[in-house]
Amino acid sequence: MTDITLARPAPAPGITEADTVLTGDRPTGPLHLGHYAGSLANRLRLQRLCRQFVLIADLQALTDNAADPGRVSRNVMEVALDHLAIGIDPARSHIALQSAMPELAELAMLYLNLVTVARLERNPTVRDEIRQRGFARDLPAGFLCYPVSQAADITAVAATLVPVGADQAPMLEQTVEVVRAVNRLAGDAVLPEPRILLSATPRLPGLDGQGKMGKSAGNAIDLRADADTVRAAIRRMYTDPGHVRAEDPGRVEGNVVFAYLDAFDPDPAGVAALKQRYRAGGLGDMAVKRRLEEVLNALLAPIRTRRAEFARAPDEVRAILRRGTEAARAEAARTLDAVRAAFGLVRP
Amino acid sequence: MTDITLARPAPAPGITEADTVLTGDRPTGPLHLGHYAGSLANRLRLQRLCRQFVLIADLQALTDNAADPGRVSRNVMEVALDHLAIGIDPARSHIALQSAMPELAELAMLYLNLVTVARLERNPTVRDEIRQRGFARDLPAGFLCYPVSQAADITAVAATLVPVGADQAPMLEQTVEVVRAVNRLAGDAVLPEPRILLSATPRLPGLDGQGKMGKSAGNAIDLRADADTVRAAIRRMYTDPGHVRAEDPGRVEGNVVFAYLDAFDPDPAGVAALKQRYRAGGLGDMAVKRRLEEVLNALLAPIRTRRAEFARAPDEVRAILRRGTEAARAEAARTLDAVRAAFGLVRP
Known part of the structure; x- marks a missing residue:
């Protein structure tokens, strides 16, 4: 399969085969050229360099779509298809479904004990997003806690590299703090500290030149567009x-x-x-x-x-998603064992 | 086995065989006479009337013991032993370990999307407990979220009755709100609304007459005392x-x-x-x-x-805990399926 990448790929300094990348998307709509320039092309490059997990973050999408969950479930398969269509190779990248990984919820619930409410409220990314979404007193608790949920995603697969835009850097700092708290509790470096891989691509503007290309702004060219x-x-x-x-x-x-x-x-x-x-x-x-x-x-x-x-073979797509989820769960089970041990939890 | 109950048992109006009770304890120390008068004697009565789940809430105990998790793990088996010692009959009451039920974490993470931060901060029980524990800006997120975790515990086993003291009534209201939100989302009464079973027993004072008998106050007579x-x-x-x-x-x-x-x-x-x-x-x-x-x-x-x-047969105690946990997980899997369906979540 010929990889399709960006015209001018960013350099990838210091990435080795020993790295594990965690990346992903919230399935709230079809992926578009803005995603391609901002992250998807990068995933095509990264899958040639090291192990990669692509998480379809349906649970995270629910943190601000609980009133319209159908929007999330409708787009899970679409986002999987988008990835396969651009050349994400399931043999080199595991596409995993967040809600099919109970280990993530268990990790997140444990990590919530290691993060203060004040720290979450201070997270600049969360503050910006709270403002953007117009949440005020009706901020869902799940939304406030989603950096902890991201820490669960990242540590579950023992990711060492997380490609994000500069605006998401505070989220990764929060994960690093959780990792350090777990390692302190364990008295050992049981979890790796993930590094940030800052996106070199500027955000693609929308068709109308107003802000960035967005799923819901009506200013996007979808990857599936004819x-x-x-x-x-x-x-x-x-x-x-x-x-x-x-x-x-x-x-x-x-x-x-x-x-x-x-x-x-x-x-x-x-x-x-x-x-x-x-x-x-x-x-x-x-x-x-x-x-x-x-x-x-x-x-x-x-x-x-x-x-x-791929659209003609939905069973194959589901099987790919199932296998990717299983690969991610195998990693997550190891992480969960280590974190449970750090908390002294026992199985009867 | 002869049941040992309180001198003057409270009446149990309207409890039928169709009811399911959820009750439990945080394993942070041995159970004492205060627990016996306040809740344990009641559990002995309830197990004769209907199905009962006794949850050993080790994860909840971590929400304010994350710095000393050993205190929690050491007491899991002690609390199980205390229950068996007073006459809790595993054939009639399922003793389950919270941290061995991944379904609870999955439910809690979903429910966090249905509860606002403001609502959690307004919960009178949480406010009181935050004050008692001297949490201020260092309030762990897990502690703020624990009413949501309790809603997961209660709904997981489809409990219809929750015996609590009057000070815990706001916790149950929060669960009822979550149940209603799920049922609204599902368009159907997929979860039962639990009723509160208010404890009729006044709190037993400590040996020193100062406040109630407490695990850490040094004013208790443990059930295992010689x-x-x-x-x-x-x-x-x-x-x-x-x-x-x-x-x-x-x-x-x-x-x-x-x-x-x-x-x-x-x-x-x-x-x-x-x-x-x-x-x-x-x-x-x-x-x-x-x-x-x-x-x-x-x-x-x-x-x-x-x-x-029972202390001479630790394997038997572990087996009882394992079977109780399995019974609770079987119920929890049904609840989780219903809640996942309400959120439109699909398995690949």
Whole structure:
């Protein structure tokens, strides 16, 4: 299987075969080009370097979707399909379903004893997200506690590397604190301290140039989008409102079409040349958009083909998810044994 | 096996064979006469009326003993022995170990999505206990969340009746709210709403007359205490400091010896006569204490014998705990299936 990766992959310093990566997504909608640029392409690279677990975090998705759980369950298989479609190889990456791993709940419940409420409330990521979601006094307890649940996910598979954006760095610090508390309790380094692998890719803007591409913002191109949908999306893509006629000079900064070319065009010299012509005047939006359409369809065409193949074999997809979950549970059982022992828990 | 019960059992209105009781203890020390009067005697009665689960709540004990987990693990078998010693019959009451039931952690993690942080902070029982334990900014998240964990315990075995003291009533309200939220989500009454069974027994005072008998207050008579220990404890028991000579009139109110006679003497008419003579003057403390010694040793002698028998067969005790835990897990698996379905969770 040919791996499909980003035009310009970030370097991966110090990653060895001995590393274990934990990464994943909340299944609240189909994955889109923003995910691809921000994390999925990276997963394709990482699976060649070391062991990787891709967690479909349905329980975490429930922490702010408890009122609409169907949104979560509907998207579990879609997210699995998205991963298989882009070339995540189950022989090298274990795709695991969070809610099918009881060990995660057991670990999280134990870890809650090692973290104070004040520390959770101080977590900058949680504070930002509480604000974004408009939670005030009606903050679900599960949402406040989700950094502890993430610590369970990460330690369960003994992950040593966690790829995240800079905004998620405080979450990993919380995990490191939990790891240290467990090791202190155990009197031994029973859990590895995970390192952060900061994403080098800037966030992909939405089609409208307003903020980042988002599942629910209606400004995304899904990985499963067909050619017509891609064309229509590119047609309405935000460029430079001051660039009315082709012969006018245009702005490249803040121009969504160029942001996407930067992220996905495998020919950076060609993109540089286009930018120069656009700035100087004499290059119409339509010409740049046609290039982007070529680039995106070249990226998405094999993804669509693979997705269609897997979609015709749902039993196989379920089996892949089952095997990935079993592999993750085998690791998690070892972690849980160590953590239970640290807490002095006995089995009758 | 002869059941040993309280001198004056409380009535049990409306309890039928269709009921399921959930009760239990935090294994942080040996059980004592205060537990016996407050809850254990009641368990002996309840096991004759309906199905009963006795949960050894080691995970809950960790929520405020994470710094000294050995205190919890050391006491798991002791608490099991205490129950068998008083006559809890494994054929009628399932003794289950909380930490050996992963379903409880899974339920608790799901329920955390149905309860707000504000609601937990408002829980009067939690507020009182936070104050008692001197938690301030260092409140462990697990402690704040423990009413949700209790909701998991109660619903796991589909308990319809939960015997608690009045101070614990807010905990049960929280469980009822969780049950209603799950049933709303499921669109059906998949979980029964538990009823509270308020304890009719006033709390037994400590030997020193200061507050209630407590595990760590040093003012308790443990159920496993031998006759010498009981005699010594009764000797230093608080009576009426104004009652110096036998011929002086004495006070019965606040007199610990009479409080214990009220709780444990099977001959209430005899106690009433003693009280009258004590008030009038002419009855010395030693005489009343001798009667209490008789009463307590009559209660504790068969408990000691049974305890010694079970202590000689630790494998049998472990097997009882294992079978009780399995029975509870079988119920819990059914509850978990229903709750997972309500949240739309799927197994791959």
